[in-house]
Amino acid sequence: MSTAVENIPGVEVLDESLESQMTLSMGPQHPSTHGVLRLDLRLDGELVIKAIPDIGYLHTGMEKLFEYKKYQQGIVITDRMDYLNPLGNNLAYVMAAEKLLDLEIPERAQVIRVLMCELQRIASHMVWLGTHALDIGAMSVFFYCFRQREKILNLIEAASGGRMTPSYFRIGGLMMDLPAGFERRCNQFMADFPEAMNTFETLVTGNTIWQSRTMGIGVISAEDAIDWGLTGPCLRGSGVDLDLRRDNPYTGYETYDFEIPVEQDCDVWARFRVRMRECYESYKIVRQALDRLRPGPIKADAPKVVLPDRDDMRKHMDSLIHHFLIVAEGFNIPPGEVYMPIEASKGELGVYMKSNGGPKPDRVHFRGPSFVNLSALPVMSEGEMVADVVAIIGSLDIVLGEIDR
Amino acid sequence: MTEQLREFVDKLKGGNPNWIMEVVEGHGEVTVVTPRESIAEACAFLKNEQGFDMLADLCGADRGPEEDPRFEVNYHLFSTKHHKRLRLKVLLSEDDPHVETVTTLWRTADWHERETYDMFGVIFDGHPDLRRILLPSDFDGHALRKDYPLRGYEPYSMN
Numbered sequence: 397m398s399t400a401v402e403n404i405p406g407v408e409v410l411d412e413s414l415e416s417q418m419t420l421s422m423g424p425q426h427p428s429t430h431g432v433l434r435l436d437l438r439l440d441g442e443l444v445i446k447a448i449p450d451i452g453y454l455h456t457g458m459e460k461l462f463e464y465k466k467y468q469q470g471i472v473i474t475d476r477m478d479y480l481n482p483l484g485n486n487l488a489y490v491m492a493a494e495k496l497l498d499l500e501i502p503e504r505a506q507v508i509r510v511l512m513c514e515l516q517r518i519a520s521h522m523v524w525l526g527t528h529a530l531d532i533g534a535m536s537v538f539f540y541c542f543r544q545r546e547k548i549l550n551l552i553e554a555a556s557g558g559r560m561t562p563s564y565f566r567i568g569g570l571m572m573d574l575p576a577g578f579e580r581r582c583n584q585f586m587a588d589f590p591e592a593m594n595t596f597e598t599l600v601t602g603n604t605i606w607q608s609r610t611m612g613i614g615v616i617s618a619e620d621a622i623d624w625g626l627t628g629p630c631l632r633g634s635g636v637d638l639d640l641r642r643d644n645p646y647t648g649y650e651t652y653d654f655e656i657p658v659e660q661d662c663d664v665w666a667r668f669r670v671r672m673r674e675c676y677e678s679y680k681i682v683r684q685a686l687d688r689l690r691p692g693p694i695k696a697d698a699p700k701v702v703l704p705d706r707d708d709m710r711k712h713m714d715s716l717i718h719h720f721l722i723v724a725e726g727f728n729i730p731p732g733e734v735y736m737p738i739e740a741s742k743g744e745l746g747v748y749m750k751s752n753g754g755p756k757p758d759r760v761h762f763r764g765p766s767f768v769n770l771s772a773l774p775v776m777s778e779g780e781m782v783a784d785v786v787a788i789i790g791s792l793d794i795v796l797g798e799i800d801r
Numbered sequence: 802m803t804e805q806l807r808e809f810v811d812k813l814k815g816g817n818p819n820w821i822m823e824v825v826e827g828h829g830e831v832t833v834v835t836p837r838e839s840i841a842e843a844c845a846f847l848k849n850e851q852g853f854d855m856l857a858d859l860c861g862a863d864r865g866p867e868e869d870p871r872f873e874v875n876y877h878l879f880s881t882k883h884h885k886r887l888r889l890k891v892l893l894s895e896d897d898p899h900v901e902t903v904t905t906l907w908r909t910a911d912w913h914e915r916e917t918y919d920m921f922g923v924i925f926d927g928h929p930d931l932r933r934i935l936l937p938s939d940f941d942g943h944a945l946r947k948d949y950p951l952r953g954y955e956p957y958s959m960n
Binding site (some may be wrong): 451452455457459460461464495496498622623624625636638643644732733734735737744746748750758759761763767768771772800801 | 827828829830832854855856857858860862863875877879881884886888907908909911912913920933934935936937944945949951
């Protein structure tokens with residue numbers, strides 16, 4: 397895998413006599429590559445002439461594994477893809493299966509899904525901001541960000557039992573209802589969060605060093621951004637007004653009142669501003685979702701697909717039989733294929749799911765936003781300084797677990 | 802939703818009726834099966850005339866070694882203007898898994914096509930740099946083919 401730049405087709409070998417030129421292999425253990433990403437950088441002094449990302453170090457064959465697991469077992473695998481946004485992955489996967497099954501999801505489950513996904517989006521953006529600032533050299537921001545993220549992870553843990561691997565959404569609804577006192581704890585977090593955002597704005601946004609490290613760096617035009625398939629904050633930072641929560645609405649997002657932040661500068665700064673403003677919008681959505689929480693069922697009325705409640709199993713014979721069949725044999729999904737895109741924290745997360753009628757999928761493919769966004773790294777970083785490549789990687793907000801799958 | 806998608810299919814038919822082999826509808830999505838010779842032309846028509854300016858995803862699928870045609874390549878087209886999605890599908894036989902590249906239309910196809918080549922062995926003619934992307938360059942076989950065992954043939958060593 398570690399091919400020298402000279403051996404890669406399409407890369408012209410530059411004049412070797414120039415002593416200023418060198419090839420730098422950055423990563424895969426480099427801390428600011430956010431995981432195991434390796435970059436082949438062709439440098440002229442400190443100027444990047446050519447950047448070639450090399451991925452696959454974390455490849456674990458998840459798409460192959462899906463084909464050997466029942467539909468409900470696949471949810472657990474999705475947690476491990478984009479591990480900063482596991483609920484988003486859960487949602488895309490279960491919604492693809494629900495689309496194939498034509499399931500109706502009850503109102504309360506939809507609201508909880510939106511609530512949890514937006515909390516997760518804030519948590520994901522907190523990690524992004526912390527590590528992005530750490531890369532550029534502002535260390536303390538990291539601690540403030542992770543403090544907020546920890547509060548959200550505690551909420552997710554309270555609901556699902558897992559901090560990083562919740563597997564909270566199930567095909568047809570949720571694993572279980574929110575625990576008692578969740579709303580109070582969530583409100584507590586909500587009360588503190590605006591103050592924390594003020595801290596970040598003071599620490600980072602007004603900081604002249606931050607501004608000079610991000611403004612005018614890693615520019616990609618709107619046209620190029622669409623051509624390279626950028627989505628999410630990276631696309632909106634290039635001035636394209638596109639958000640699947642509004643444009644291809646799912647889980648009832650069309651009924652929430654929120655704005656889509658768009659910035660026109662096309663650089664690292666613009667992507668930074670988009671994500672910061674998104675935190676406020678997610679905050680607004682969480683507020684509305686909390687107001688909408690009404691008692692009601694959290695599972696679809698489909699006894700052959702959704703696991704029955706424990707209580708029902710003790711009282712009803714048919715519930716016990718359904719439970720046994722779902723766990724032992726799985727449930728069949730009629731033949732067909734769907735593509736289910738959602739707006740994850742990093743961009744369009746699409747799940748292509750194909751069923752051949754059995755209890756296991758024929759093919760599951762994840763279109764990871766990180767994978768596609770990273771492919772545009774060379775366009776953004778060529779012509780920039782080495783130190784700026786670090787800033788650009790940070791602004792892309794990549795997660796290697798999702799890129800390599 | 803499907804009504805508007807049908808209009809795009811009609812327009813595609815108007816562009817050249819030979820581009821369409823079969824139209825499949827289901828779950829609010831429309832799939833157009835396209836002969837492999839004309840996939841790039843059909844994509845160019847949809848991109849330039851119908852506003853499908855983004856290639857959201859490109860992925861392969863294996864129907865199994867006993868099937869002919871065995872491989873599928875799915876193109877998920879998306880428009881940033883009218884926000885509609887259309888799936889184009891190309892069917893390829895095992896003996897001749899060649900299809901024209903669409904990297905000339907969307908540069909995002911670069912990595913997607915490399916991944917499909919890596920996992921299924923589908924060869925995209927005209928791709929500027931078709932080599933493995935996720936698996937090591939000396940890996941034997943194509944891991945997502947149905948006849949490739951889950952745990953591989955032997956423990957893989959990085960030597």
